[in-house]
Amino acid sequence: MVKVAVVEGDGIGHEVIPVARDILAAVRPDFEFFDVEVGYGLWERTGCACGEETMAELRSADAILFGAITTPPDPDYRSAVLQIRHDLDLYANVRPIQGGDVDIVIVRENTEGLYSGIEWTEPDRACTVRVVTRRGSERVARYACTLAKSRRHLTVGNKANVLKSDCLFVEVCMAEAARANVPCTARYIDALCLDVLMRPDRYDVIVTTNIFGDILSDAAAYLVGGLGMLPSANIGERHALFEPVHGSAPDIAGQNIANPIAAIRSAAMLLRHVGDPASAAAVEGAVRRVVDVGVRTPDLGGTAGTREFGAAVLREVGRGKA
Ligand code: NAD
Numbered sequence: 001m002v003k004v005a006v007v008e009g010d011g012i013g014h015e016v017i018p019v020a021r022d023i024l025a026a027v028r029p030d031f032e033f034f035d036v037e038v039g040y041g042l043w044e045r046t047g048c049a050c051g052e053e054t055m056a057e058l059r060s061a062d063a064i065l066f067g068a069i070t071t072p073p074d075p076d077y078r079s080a081v082l083q084i085r086h087d088l089d090l091y092a093n094v095r096p097i098q099g100g101d102v103d104i105v106i107v108r109e110n111t112e113g114l115y116s117g118i119e120w121t122e123p124d125r126a127c128t129v130r131v132v133t134r135r136g137s138e139r140v141a142r143y144a145c146t147l148a149k150s151r152r153h154l155t156v157g158n159k160a161n162v163l164k165s166d167c168l169f170v171e172v173c174m175a176e177a178a179r180a181n182v183p184c185t186a187r188y189i190d191a192l193c194l195d196v197l198m199r200p201d202r203y204d205v206i207v208t209t210n211i212f213g214d215i216l217s218d219a220a221a222y223l224v225g226g227l228g229m230l231p232s233a234n235i236g237e238r239h240a241l242f243e244p245v246h247g248s249a250p251d252i253a254g255q256n257i258a259n260p261i262a263a264i265r266s267a268a269m270l271l272r273h274v275g276d277p278a279s280a281a282a283v284e285g286a287v288r289r290v291v292d293v294g295v296r297t298p299d300l301g302g303t304a305g306t307r308e309f310g311a312a313v314l315r316e317v318g319r320g321k322a
Helices: 013-027 040-046 052-059 080-087 134-149 164-180 189-198 210-224 261-273 277-292 306-321
Strands: 003-009 032-035 063-068 092-099 102-109 119-121 126-128 154-158 184-188 205-208 231-235 240-244
Touching: 003 013, 003 052, 013 032, 013 063, 013 261, 013 277, 013 306, 052 080, 063 261, 092 134, 092 210, 092 261, 102 134, 102 210, 134 154, 134 164, 134 205, 154 164, 154 189, 154 210, 164 184, 184 189, 189 205, 189 210, 205 210, 231 261, 240 261, 261 277, 261 306, 277 306
Parallel strands: 003 032, 003 063, 063 240, 102 205, 154 184, 154 205
Antiparallel strands: 092 102, 092 231, 119 126, 231 240
């Protein structure tokens, strides 16, 4: 029995995650789902966005389906997303950028770099420490190399010309790639951002540090129809969490217009992770067919609502099973 923790989170998480969960439940009625409340809404009510009890619930799951969390720029608020990634040691954030002719996978180091959580403020300056460790770099590089081995090649996104911490990251990634016999090139992240947009066919698997991966993947969403399209997996040795790349989108929350594709595709990644590639492919195929017949949310130029799009995918999945 696969136990799935479901965290809607905040904003459009309340809209896109129920859609993804219903589709998961339709293809795998044997899964056990349980809801876990995390997020800014909870923090406003209780002063805690994700406490130890909540972490214990998340740890008890075989996989976590996660929406998005609002993180206000408030120095007293600790990002629950970063806390969960750290506490569950979800070191590889896998973000496929796929659609049309584009097929790139960004593997973002997910536990350190500029998001290490070591920061402080003084009256006239504020500091954030960027930590890159050999261990952290090795394990994410190894993950990216395993992926690249069954594909084509690896690119290491970095800023080693300026940052000492990236010299170590590049050295470790190149060594791992040589060991795994994976063709590998290092590229500076600023030029890489532009080149990925102009010549996506040049890229296959890209491994990079935490904030660079965060920014590069949002920019690369442009290639495949925007943020509503990008799923992701956060992988650790013992835990795994699946979430759309987008945030809680307060500007469109509560209007039934959010695109649930990123969330549905995240559910498909969850299925693959628990060893069910057939159901994952069935869900991804159903999404493609629904989009192809013109059922689309407004961000893709259509008029379908979040729930209506989800219902169309559910019907299509059902047709595939019939
Ligand atoms: P966002 O991803 O929420 O939204 C950026 C833009 O993309 C908005 O205009 C939004 O309407 C649009 N968009 C996003 N998802 C969409 C979808 N599924 N369908 C259609 N349009 C979509 O980023 P933001 O506005 O910078 O951040 C909003 C909040 O989300 C912030 O509090 C931020 O900290 C948080 N956030 C959380 C996560 C996470 O939980 N993993 C990730 C990113 C941002």
